[in-house]
Structures are given as structure tokens and as C-alpha cells.
Amino acid sequence: MIDPVTVEIIRNALNAAADDMNATLIRSAYTPIIYECGDCVVALLDANHQVLGQSAGLPIFLGNLETCTLATEERFGREVWQPGDVWILNDSYLGGTHLNDVTIFGPVFVDGTLVGFTASRAHWIDVGSKDPGGSMDSISIFQEGLRLGPQKLVSGGVEERAVIDTIGTNVRFPYPTTGDMHAMMACIQMGERRLQEIVRRFGLDTLEAARDEIFHQTELLERAVIAKIPDGVYTAEGVLDNDGVDLDTPVPIRLRITVTGEEIDFDVTESADQTVGPVNCGVSQAVSALRVGYKLLVSPDLPGNGGSFRSMTTQVREGSVLGARSPAACQWYFSHLGLLIDMVARALAPALPGQVAGASHGDSMIILSSGTDPRVSRDFVSLEATVGGWGAWNGSDGESALINNVNGSLKDIPIEVHETRYPWRITEYRIRPDSGGAGRWRGGNGVIREYEAQTDMAVSLWFERSRQPAWGLFGGEDAVGPEVVINPGRPDERRILKINGMKIKKGDVVRCATGGGGGYGDPTERSADDVRADVLDRNITAETARSRYGIGSTAS
């Protein structure tokens, strides 16, 4: 029997070791997508591939690094692990995400005994896809870049130069990419040192006893929450507008949750078959998304470890859009995952009315532009995600103008930075009134961001969730979806949500509007004071106050 003080010291030490790995990666990374956007995740695993500690920059990366060490072991056998080795993997069907997400991992030994693994995953800015940085219209994994199985990068402490050179010649920006690769190696080495220190300080037996107790505590906490959910079947259905290639065909996602006592099963097998366009993901990433949805409701404040998700099972169908098989395209693997996370809350709403929220605007809402900036005669590429509204919950309105779930703590690009760097003028950036769903608690609003081109250039767009804008709950109304208008009010005005490489001229206007979040509860129950405040604060128009809430205009 191990004493609770030692268990808690070890628990904190493992979480801190993961934090130190993350700090090392962020400090050493070369590209802003890692050090700024936090598009990365790190984990310490025990020798049985169970998570001892992890630190995620993006929720969507939660808890699937162990699939990389497991896949390697399954392919090459347990004896493949040798001291001083470092491995790399980015295969979409093993790692679950797109090829840009590269995982680097290695075994940890103490006195010749394998005691665990450390792993880090980060987004590389380019892996040699047909278009720089990734494509919006790929139809096969072979258009999406270099695909690495489990592959040794370092053998016995010596770098495999030929492998590293091959990677360098297959990506567009070898300098920062190999820089990020070395940052990831530094990160897993930091984790290796920390795990070795913990094993040497406490002894492997004590660490394992503490681990079992830590996992047990986590499991108890999660089971207690699930036990409170009435047994039964809970379902939700969502739909992507399309796969980005065939714009007329929606892609349905179906979720069926079965609760039995302290066990909960997530079944997405009835979802669409894998698509031609790049909205597919590997099984492990579907599991990750379901875990995020579960964690948001069951254990938002608990650090994840091997005791997490023990009461949770998942059913994903191979060959479906959530369980893609080669050669399905996976570049935009996350659009349906953001949707799936919202769907978990929708399905469980009857059981957890206090925890759930209406749906969010739901996707990254990307505008990508490229061309030559005439002011400095240099090429530019600009990629932006656009913020939108989040759903309301019991007790609060939803937040307006917030980044989507999948992008974590990403910030927008300031107008002053944008106009200095790129030949655009941003003529409007405002919260979009009336875009959130009405309700006792009102959904958050999306935004309007309007651009005027200062030169000829190419624009690509990825705006999602127009067929099924964010839904409300318990009588709360659905939100308004996204809308992109080219040259509004001009004879050549047109509306389009997804396009790859559209040519536009100097003076053309692109007006992007993102959707709001769903409302919660019957709008007629919203207090008149709150409705009047919403009008004063320009969250809703006076017209909406009358038509949706039955409140006349204010005296002021």
C-alpha cells in the first residue's frame, strides 16, 4: 500500500514533466503555428503505452499519441525499442490526422529496463503536398505530401542523416521544418530526463504503484459522473456541407451514445462512407474527438492520464469518413471532428442539461490568399481562421467572436499587422448582430470581416456549417450560418463558401461573415432587461427584439 503523499507528489511530478516537455517544444520551435498557435501535444507513456502525463496545445490532439508507439510495436515487435533511438511517424491512417501532423517519439530506459516512452506531435508548415502548406481540394493521400510510417530518425544516439535529408528534400521549407524536428527531439529528450529522474528518485515499483493509484482515482471520478447519467440511448445527427470537392453532396455524421451504469459507448459507425474530398480522418482521431466531447462534459478539470476514458468505449467503422482507409484524402480532417464534439453535447443534453451548451459556429472558417505585394515586390501567403459565436448554456449567454474548438488558443491577426504585411485593406471587423440563436440564454454572435484587395491575387475559402448552422437546445433557437459575398452590392456580386485558388482583382471586396452559436431555452423567457441591454449593446437589432422576444423598443 502506497501512502497518499507519495502518490500526490508523483502525480504532480508527472504532470509537471509533461509541462516541461511542452515548454521545451514551444521555446525551441521555429514556426509560429507551434510556438504561437500551440498546434502541438506532448505525452509521457509508461512501458505499456498508458498515458502518465500529457499537455495539449489543441484539444483535438487529446489522447492518441499512444497509437504511434503501439503501431510501431505491433509492426516491429517489442524488442525494437533500443536506448538512444528516436522515431518519426505521420501516416494519417495510423496517427489519425493529416500528414502535416508529425509525431516524434522514443523509448525511455533506466539501467537497461524499458520504463516508458515520450512523444510529441506538432504541425509542420509543409510536408510537400501539391499546394504549399496543404490543399483544399485533394482527392488522394498521394497529393498531400510525404508519408512516413514508423521510421527511425536516431539510432543509438546517432542521427540517421539519410532519412533527415530525405525529409528535407521533400518539404518546401526545409530550414524551419528541420528546426521544428529538432525542437521536437529536444522536447522528448526533456521528457526522457524527467521520467528517468522520477524512476531513480522513487524506484520503478513505487512509480508503478503510484501510477495504478493515480489511474484508479481518475477512473473513480469519471465513473461517478457517468453513473449519474440515466441508462439509455442518446443520439445526434450532424452534417458537413460537403467534402470540399463535390459541393452538392452533404456528408452526414451520426452519433449513438449508449449509457449502461458506469459505462458509456460512442458509436459513429452509421456516419458517411469516406469521401473523395479531403474531409476524412483515421480511426484514432475520431476517438480523440469523442474523447474531447466526453471530457468537456465529464472531466474538464482533470489532467488526462491512463485512467481517463476507462469507462468509455468507441465504435468507428473502417472505410467511413471517420475511419479512413488508404488512399482517402485527409487534409481537412478536422471539420467533422469539431462537429462531432458539438454533437456529443447535443446527444447528452437530456441527461446533462446543466453541463451542455448549444452548438458553436463550429469550424475554422479559413481565408487563404496569395500573390505579389506591389509595395515591396515580394510574394506573400496569408492564412487566417475567422472567429465566430459559441453556444449558450443554462445560466449564461454564449460568447461572441471566439475561435473554434479545434484551433485552441489561436488569436486573429491584428488589422495593423495584416495591412502592413499583406496587400489588403480591412474595411470592416465587427460583431455580427442577430447571428446567435435566440433563447432564454442567447447564443454568441459571429463576426463580419470585410477585405478590399489592393492588388490582383488568388483567394481560397473554407467556410462550413451552412446547411446546419449551430443548433439551439431546450427551445433555444438555431444560429445563422456563415456567408461569404464577393463584391457585395455590385453587378458581379456572388456568394461562395469553399473554393480553391479563385482569382480576384484589385478593388474587389471579400465580405466574410461567420455564424453564431445556438441559444438555450425559450426566448420568451428571456428578461426584458436583458433583451433591451442586447439592443443597446448591438448584439441584436430592435427588429429581433420584437420578432423573437416580443420586446418593444426602449425609451432611450
Added chain:
Amino acid sequence: MGRYRVAMDIGGTFTDVVTYDQESGTFAATKASTTPGNLSEGVLAGLGAVVDEPAGIDFLVHGTTQGLNAFLERRGVPVLLLGTAGVEDSYHIARGPRTRLYDLHYRKPEPLVPRRDVLGIGGRIAADGTELVPLDEDAVRSAARRVEGAVAIAFLFSYKNPAHELRAREILHEELGDDVTVSVSHEAAKEWREYERTSSAVVEAYTGPIVRRYLLDLEGRLADRGLRVPLHVMQSSGGVLTAESARRRPLQTLLSGPVGGAIACAELSRQTGRPHLIGVDMGGTSFDVSLIVDGEPDVSAEAQLEGLPMLMSVVNIHTVGAGGGSVAWAEAGGLRVGPRSAGARPGPACYGRGGTEPTVTDANLVLGRIDPEGFAGGQMTLDTEAASTAVDGLAEVFGMTTTAMAEGICDVANSKMAQAIRTITVSRGIEPRDSALVAFGGAGPMHAVFLARELGIAETVVPRFPGAFSAWGMLQTRIRQDWTEPYFFLDQDLNTSDMSARLTRMEADGLAALTHEGVSAEQRSATHAVDIRYAAQEYTLTVPLTSADEPNDEDFLANVAQRFADLHKSRYGHANLGAPIEFVALRTAAFGDLGRPEPQKWPAATSTEFPHAVREVIFDGEPRQAIVARRDDLFVGHTFTGPAVVVEDTATTVVPPGYSVSVDDIGSLVIRKDQNA
């Protein structure tokens, strides 16, 4: 010339006062109760306790929490915000990040201005500073009718061309008179990024009038009592300003409170020749960490308060926990300590204010590591019985003895604090083992040796007056004025003589401002630096220059690129010498030397013996006979080994077995692992 130099650090409960007597060369520290209703009262009372005649004061500095309190309690002045029409929602969009990843109920930091009080004003300046659309002056005039308190004006690209902001302010003063506070963003923060600059101007407008009123009141009262020198105010950057300047730029005073501790660490670093220090400031309800690297405090160009950003120089203080107030509790059969805090009310069980949950302070008391009579300079007597009862309640859950539980609570708290410190040093690229630990605040010296042990740090230093160390630091500082100008050029496009000319002008402006502060010519100096990044990066490093003339040097670009690469390597672990770099901003800091108190030599011991008691204190589960000494009885040459407790008015130092204590020549306790142990 007056006799005393005085520094006052106003905390939530107590105001610490440190005086330096220039005739005798001695320091003294006292405490007065903070008077939340009217801080001036507490300041005057504190001053009265140490100096009979304010006329005898040669230098007076204080760190004020007036603006900070107004911010934290949301008691600021109502602000009307004028933004650029079309993009006036930038302040509420707030760049849109979600900083808590698994929070389905995420709300942004609560803005200081409701959206109804934000007005878009016509007019537009382009990225290159040219005017695209003239300012809508009528809109500004009609906005004047909406003003209830103060105004913040933040227009796009005002850092390039402030004409619209300046004209709008002029109109508001025409309409409303000169007394209304109008904060313009290019003065609050002359840097790009409109949300952060707007937020800076809003915070200044929201808190500024309150800081001004307070300083005017205090200056008046001090003058009435015969003070002959200007009052100085601590800034977030670690320098000081005269109160008169602080009234014009109140934002700079906002985060000045804990900065004194970091400045004190930097001075300790200078006096003792230790280049790297980790400062640990632990109070009843707080645990702050600061770093000194190569003798300098770690300074950022951006700060946040409750999630709202401000662009200004600020000494980095990392708040990493709840200190002695952290609550120990049980969850799913496991022991947890923090992050929840008992705060000041009800506070730890031993405060006798109704707290029943065991805290770290209760655990220390149960172990005998705190003297119940001597807490907070004897201003509070602790209830040992209540602490025992609280700890015992938790001990029962785990089937442990009360003392084992108490020690376990301390062990968990220490390991968590040590890990938080380690992660901070990893982020900064420093190895804790290369630093010494400096412990201050009332509770810092109680935990410091345990933290050093966890971190593999060889030396722990407990300075004189650990409870008033921040105030001591304020006596060591200089007048500082910061000047920033955006300056965007790729290295290949840079005009070095233009850069030098601008720096020269900034230096002249800075020195002129010091003259205005009453600094004589020979006491003035200026330093220059430039913010640089690799071309594709967003964030910059501030690279020091040798002088305003340096850009004229033939090898300037090569030298500055090398310096940037060195800095980049030490900060981020890698560099890319030869890659294109981009200049982003010029920075000039003008300093006015105020003279420093000479380090006071601490007397040598006349014998190896020193008076002490012996008391039972628990270490490693065993009751041990510990030396209990008074700090005032320890002189240079005295050494002893743990277990020991050193008691003084403002703090308690705990020395576990296996560690030895010596006293250095400025009176600091230096604690090292005992070589014989």
C-alpha cells in the same frame, strides 16, 4: 540635505516601510496597517512611525496599489471608447482566443467598457501613415455629449500617424474643458496591434483619474507636513517616476506592487556577485516567482491583468500558487493541495476567522515551524488548536497521524511549487541549478530550503528584512522613462543613419524629460535597444545597442544580427545567423541616478556563541530538537546546522536537518547543504 531615504510598499493588509539613515548608514523596517478606504492615511501613519519630521527626508518612494485596486474591484471611472468606424469592435472581439481548452462554458475576460459605450468615428489612416479618410470631427463633437467619466481614443495606425487621435482629443477638450481625462492610444502604448493598444488606453482612462486624485491628495498632505522633496512612484518597469510624471502616465504605476521584490533581487545580485537568482516571494495568500538572469530582472514589453493586455515595460512576476493559504483536501481517495486558497478570509484555520479546512500555514504550525506568537510581526496570534483540528480531520480520511498529515501537506505543496519554478526556468532556457534561491515575503523563508532541495539548488539566501524586501528594493532604483517608436524595416531596406538620427532624437527627448523630473545633467543617462525578429516571426526580442550612434558603425548590421542570434539562442535554444531579420521598434530608456544607499556592512560576531532556545520541530516524521534563534542575534561568523528555526518580526526561516547556516557580510542568511551530512 535630509537624513533619511524612505520606501513604502503598500500591500493588501500591511504597508511595509524601510528607511535608510544616511548618517548612521543603517536600515530599519516597520509595518503599518494598510487603510483600504483612504490609502494616504496608512502611508502617513507608516511614515510617522519611522520619521519624526518629513522635512528630514531626502528621498521618498512608494509603490501604490490605488490603480490596481480600482481595476480589480472594477471601481474605475466610466470610459467612453472612440474607435475607427468599421472596426470599433476590435476591443470586444479581443482577438478571439480560448485560453481554457476544455471549457464548454468559456467567457472572455470581462472588458472594462460595455459595447454600448464604444463609438466608431469616421476617418482612416493607412498602414504607411497617410490619411485615407479625414477625421469626422462632427462625430467627435457629438460623442462629447456622451462622456460621463473619462475617454479613451484608439484609432487604427495611430502609432504611425497620431493626427486623428490628437485632433479628437483637442475637440473633446474644447467641448468638455481641460479637466476631463482623455487617454489616447499612441501615448498609452506607441506600438502596433490595435486590440492591445486600445486595451492599454482603456485601462489608463479607467484607472488614471483615481491614481491622479490619490497622488495629488498625498502630495498635498506630505507638503503640508513639510516634505521638501518630490514624492516618487514605482513603475511596472522597475524604475521610478516623480508623482507629477506618474499623474500624466498613470498606466505605468499599475503593476508596480510586486516589482520591488525583483528589483531587490537584482540589487542583491549586484552586491553579492551572484549573476542568476530565482526570487521566491511567498505571502499568506500568494506565491510569486521572479528571475534575475546575468544580473538583470526579466522584463517583458507586454503585461496582462485579468486577461486584459497592456503594452508596456513590465518586470515579469510569475504568480504560481496560493502560498500558505492553499487548501489541502481529499478527492477520490487522493490527497490534493491547492489550487484553491482559503484567502485572507476566512483564511487558514489558525487565523481563527472561521476557516475549518487545513491549509499549508496550518500544517506548518502543527509541525512547530511557525511561532504562533510571532506571526506577521506579532500582529496576529495563531490558534494552534484550530490548526491541529483541521489537519486531523484530513488525517482521519487517510488513516494518518496528525503530524504525518501536516508534513505530507507541506511536502506536496513544496514539490508543486518547485515544479512550477522549474517549468518557468525551462521556458526561459535556464537551469535552476545555476541559480541561487532568494527567499522573501513572510512565508518564503519557511519553504525555501525545501524548494532548493527539490530543484538541486546549492544556495538559499534569506536577505535582511525578508518581509519588507520589496520596499528595500525600491530604495535601490533609478528614475526611468521609456520611449518607444515603431520602426519596421527588413535588414536589407534599413537606412542606418536614419535609425541613428531617430535614436538620437529619442535620447534628447528622454533626457529633457529627466530634467523636468529634477535630475541634474551629470546624473542622466540613456540606453537604447531595438526590437528584432526573423522575417517570418511574429514576436520580437529586444536587442541592446551600445549607443544612439551605433547604427552608423560600418559593421552595425553584422554586429546587431550576431547579438540578436546570441540572444535568440539563449532564449529559444537555436538561432539562424544569416537569415533575414526585421527591425520592428526602437526603444530608449532614460535613467536618472538617485544615488543608492551604501550596502550596510553587518557586524562581525564577537564569539561563536549566540543566544538561542531549543524547541521541538517535526522533520521527516520525527520530533527533533531544533535551534530557535532570533535573527537580530546572528552576526557575521556565526554558523549552525539544522534543524533550526530563525525568527524575526517579518518572517520565519526553517532549516531542515542536513543544512547549515552562515551569515554573510550584509547580514543575509546563506543556507547550504551540510557537507558533513
